Amino acid sequence: xxRLKNLTKSYNGNYIFQDFNMDIEQNRITCLLGKSGSGxxxxxxxxxxxxxxYVFEYSDFKSLKxxxxxxxxxxxNWYTVYKNMQFVLNNSKTEKQTTHNKIINCLKMVDMxxxxxxxxxxxxGGMAQRVSIARAFLKxxxxxxxxxxxxxxxxxxxxxxxxxxxxxxxxxRKTVIYVxxxxxxxxxxxxxxxxxxxxxxxxxxxxxxxxxMSNEEREVERNKIWQILKSQI
Amino acid sequence: xxxxxxxxxxxxxWLIIWQILSLIINKELLLPSPYATxxxxxxxxxxxxxxxxxxxxxxxxxxxxxxxxxxxxxxGVLSGLNRTAEILLSPFITIVRSxxxxxxxxxxxIWFSYNLAPLVVNLIMCFPPIYDNVVKxxxxxDTKLLDMAKIYEVKPTKVFTGVYLGSVKPFLAxxxxxxxxxxxxxxxAAEVLANPKYGIGxxxxxxxxxxxTTEVFAWTLVILVLSYIFEYxxxxxxxxxxxxxQTKKSDKII
Numbered sequence: 001x002x003r004l005k006n007l008t009k010s011y012n013g014n015y016i017f018q019d020f021n022m023d024i025e026q027n028r029i030t031c032l033l034g035k036s037g038s039g040x041x042x043x044x045x046x047x048x049x050x051x052x053x054y055v056f057e058y059s060d061f062k063s064l065k066x067x068x069x070x071x072x073x074x075x076x077n078w079y080t081v082y083k084n085m086q087f088v089l090n091n092s093k094t095e096k097q098t099t100h101n102k103i104i105n106c107l108k109m110v111d112m113x114x115x116x117x118x119x120x121x122x123x124x125g126g127m128a129q130r131v132s133i134a135r136a137f138l139k140x141x142x143x144x145x146x147x148x149x150x151x152x153x154x155x156x157x158x159x160x161x162x163x164x165x166x167x168x169x170x171x172x173r174k175t176v177i178y179v180x181x182x183x184x185x186x187x188x189x190x191x192x193x194x195x196x197x198x199x200x201x202x203x204x205x206x207x208x209x210x211x212x213m214s215n216e217e218r219e220v221e222r223n224k225i226w227q228i229l230k231s232q233i
Numbered sequence: 234x235x236x237x238x239x240x241x242x243x244x245x246x247w248l249i250i251w252q253i254l255s256l257i258i259n260k261e262l263l264l265p266s267p268y269a270t271x272x273x274x275x276x277x278x279x280x281x282x283x284x285x286x287x288x289x290x291x292x293x294x295x296x297x298x299x300x301x302x303x304x305x306x307x308x309g310v311l312s313g314l315n316r317t318a319e320i321l322l323s324p325f326i327t328i329v330r331s332x333x334x335x336x337x338x339x340x341x342x343i344w345f346s347y348n349l350a351p352l353v354v355n356l357i358m359c360f361p362p363i364y365d366n367v368v369k370x371x372x373x374x375d376t377k378l379l380d381m382a383k384i385y386e387v388k389p390t391k392v393f394t395g396v397y398l399g400s401v402k403p404f405l406a407x408x409x410x411x412x413x414x415x416x417x418x419x420x421x422a423a424e425v426l427a428n429p430k431y432g433i434g435x436x437x438x439x440x441x442x443x444x445x446t447t448e449v450f451a452w453t454l455v456i457l458v459l460s461y462i463f464e465y466x467x468x469x470x471x472x473x474x475x476x477x478x479q480t481k482k483s484d485k486i487i
Binding site for chain 2: 045048050065066067068070072074076077078079087088090135139
């Protein structure tokens with residue numbers, strides 16, 4: 001279990017988090033569900049230390065290694081897909097062959113190995129996002145953070161990409177913290193769901209083991225979370 | 234293709250206007266005809282001193298330009314990354330930008346040898362456009378990409394070449410293009426004043442003293458052609474560097 005205790009962070013005098021607590025089960029996909037503006041992205045940035053202006057009492061998250069699938073692909077436009085993958089690996093030249101195989105394997109998993117020599121601006125949004133997913137799995141990590149990575153993809157592609165993602169995840173089942181405002185997406189992917197409330201952000205409700213639920217149970221859970229989200233407006 | 238044709242027609246049109254004007258004025262001392270200019274140029278080219286003047290000028294232009302790329306590039310990167318450095322440097326940049334070229338040329342002649350002065354002035358004048366653009370490019374670097382590199386613990390040297398340089402590239406190209414055009418004009422102007430032993434500027438001044446207007450025209454033509462050739466080579470090099478988002482956006486595959 002990864003623990004975060006009494007996180008406090010303010011921005012321009014407003015508290016975004018005030019004595020915020022959160023537990024994350026390891027080797028599972030945990031979803032942080034909340035409306036936009038509920039501090040979800042900020043929380044991911046705090047965990048991964050992209051932002052460092054915050055205080056806390058206790059955190060298991062400080063010394064971990066992260067991969068991050070952002071809302072946008074965040075690829076280097078002047079590098080090919082292959083070089084973009086290479087960019088995040090700090091390997092010595094002696095491991096060239098292993099590195100090469102690793103990159104090709106990761107690209108294969110998202111069906112992008114044929115596009116290794118393309119530049120990101122030649123790809124569609126969905127293809128670029130697939131590269132960014134491959135990049136996230138290329139590096140060794142303890143926790144994978146995802147910030148609405150499937151937002152803005154067209155629905156047919158979205159399902160395909162999500163299933164690809166789940167396949168890749170099942171190979172080693174690392175801890176995933178996944179942010180979204182899409183309840184159906186959350187119920188489809190997540191094991192645990194933390195429902196976040198308005199600022200200062202707190203956890204309103206935690207749904208455990210959504211993946212084990214029967215269809216009826218899931219429907220009940222869905223309505224329950226839906227009511228909580230609605231009461232927030 | 235159509236554009237190229239129009240361009241050629243444009244050039245021919247202005248050559249005809251030039252020819253007609255020179256016929257109306259009918260004084261070679263005031264306005265030599267295109268034909269007379271080319272004839273004089275061919276005459277000049279048959280003498281070896283033509284080539285020594287050409288080579289010395291080219292040397293000043295090219296070396297000045299190269300130093301003028303390396304030097305402001307390095308300082309520009311520093312300023313782009315460090316606000317303090319930028320503020321400390323800003324008076325220097327403002328002075329260079331607003332001081333007349335002639336002041337620099339005269340000062341350079343006082344401080345350096347006749348041969349070196351044009352090169353130094355060239356260097357100083359090319360500084361602001363390259364520096365400005367490099368600073369702009371560094372500042373324009375996408376913080377989202379920097380965050381990505383931070384998450385994946387990419388080495389600082391790789392972040393520099395991969396993220397910062399990629400962002401600076403198009404800006405640097407624009408700066409270099411401006412600087413290249415400047416280099417030709419500034420170096421020759423400095424030669425006219427400094428009057429080094431060999432140089433296109435020196436020959437321009439001599440032609441003026443001898444009231445050889447055709448020769449002034451011929452040398453000017455040499456400068457224009459050289460400048461055009463260099464800009465052309467530069468353009469090819471930039472396009473050769475495969476990445477050019479503006480022109481290649483069209484070949485999106487999906």
